[in-house]
Amino acid sequence: MSTPLATPDQFGIFLPDQLDQAEQFFRTFGFVSLRGLFSEAEVLAMEQECISAQDQLTAGTLHKRHGTEILIEGDAGDKAARFSNYVTCVTDLSGAVTDAVHNQTILELMDRWLDNEHWLLEQQRFGVVYQDARPGKESSYTRIGWHSDWQSGPHLDIWPSVAFTFHIDATSPANGFLRVVPFSHRWNTPAPFVNANNALVPEGSAEAAGHSDQPPPFEMPLGFEKVPGEISLYCDRGDILFHDAYLWHSAARGTDDDTKRRHIRGTFHSGTEQLDNDHLDDFVKNAAR
Numbered sequence: 244m245s246t247p248l249a250t251p252d253q254f255g256i257f258l259p260d261q262l263d264q265a266e267q268f269f270r271t272f273g274f275v276s277l278r279g280l281f282s283e284a285e286v287l288a289m290e291q292e293c294i295s296a297q298d299q300l301t302a303g304t305l306h307k308r309h310g311t312e313i314l315i316e317g318d319a320g321d322k323a324a325r326f327s328n329y330v331t332c333v334t335d336l337s338g339a340v341t342d343a344v345h346n347q348t349i350l351e352l353m354d355r356w357l358d359n360e361h362w363l364l365e366q367q368r369f370g371v372v373y374q375d376a377r378p379g380k381e382s383s384y385t386r387i388g389w390h391s392d393w394q395s396g397p398h399l400d401i402w403p404s405v406a407f408t409f410h411i412d413a414t415s416p417a418n419g420f421l422r423v424v425p426f427s428h429r430w431n432t433p434a435p436f437v438n439a440n441n442a443l444v445p446e447g448s449a450e451a452a453g454h455s456d457q458p459p460p461f462e463m464p465l466g467f468e469k470v471p472g473e474i475s476l477y478c479d480r481g482d483i484l485f486h487d488a489y490l491w492h493s494a495a496r497g498t499d500d501d502t503k504r505r506h507i508r509g510t511f512h513s514g515t516e517q518l519d520n521d522h523l524d525d526f527v528k529n530a531a532r
């Protein structure tokens with residue numbers, strides 16, 4: 244077994260022959276990055292196919308189910324009509340992305356973290372999503388406030404869940420990055436009854452969920468405020484970032500409008516496969532302020 248990379252710039256980053264360490268790190272902290280699984284040729288193919296789909300969507304030549312206005316920021320105006328931040332259900336449009344989400348190493352990690360019946364959210368409303376969160380003026384989505392993914396569906400039987408993000412662009416303060424609170428996946432985080440996401444909590448929702456009964460030591464912030472113990476996660480091109488659906492996370496806007504922050508994201512779930520995810524509308528729209 245290889246020795247985990249030990250320098251500070253590689254904290255939480257593991258190679259494909261270090262799955263035992265990656266598995267354990269994820270269980271401990273609620274997130275982990277896998278580096279070197281995809282070749283540059285595979286990343287380039289995903290990039291080119293997603294850009295092509297994005298261009299087609301902006302040009303109005305794709306079926307409307309590949310676009311969404313739900314995910315953009317509230318004051319976007321008609322910018323969203325001129326630039327598409329998202330291409331939804333992108334596995335239908337990109338063979339390279341389809342191959343990537345069925346990569347055997349990723350499926351092995353899901354076998355470790357979820358029950359054996361785990362499934363990819365692929366054909367539901369958003370499916371696997373190509374996300375272009377560039378900070379430039381043309382962009383209608385640049386950041387998202389604190390949340391756990393579980394809060395998007397506290398009434399559903401699809402948890403636990405693991406999210407993946409395939410990075411097309413390396414992340415940095417210039418183009419934006421993910422903020423996370425290590426260990427927060429263990430807290431029994433409340434559904435968003437009072438937080439600023441203003442999401443209606445659906446009937447039948449669990450009041451709280453996490454990997455233990457321990458309540459959070461402080462409330463989840465209302466927007467983008469600093470959380471004690473939060474850290475910034477930076478990834479390289481080609482890195483896969485996994486995070487637990489109970490992990491507290493947010494995304495910071497980039498500071499350089501000439502940069503891009505593009506990635507492909509999706510989720511593997513346990514529990515019962517859900518086809519109706521209209522409940523996501525309010526939650527996502529209000530969190531992406």
Ligand SMILES: [Fe+2]
Pocket residue numbers: 390391392492
């Ligand atoms: Fe999220």
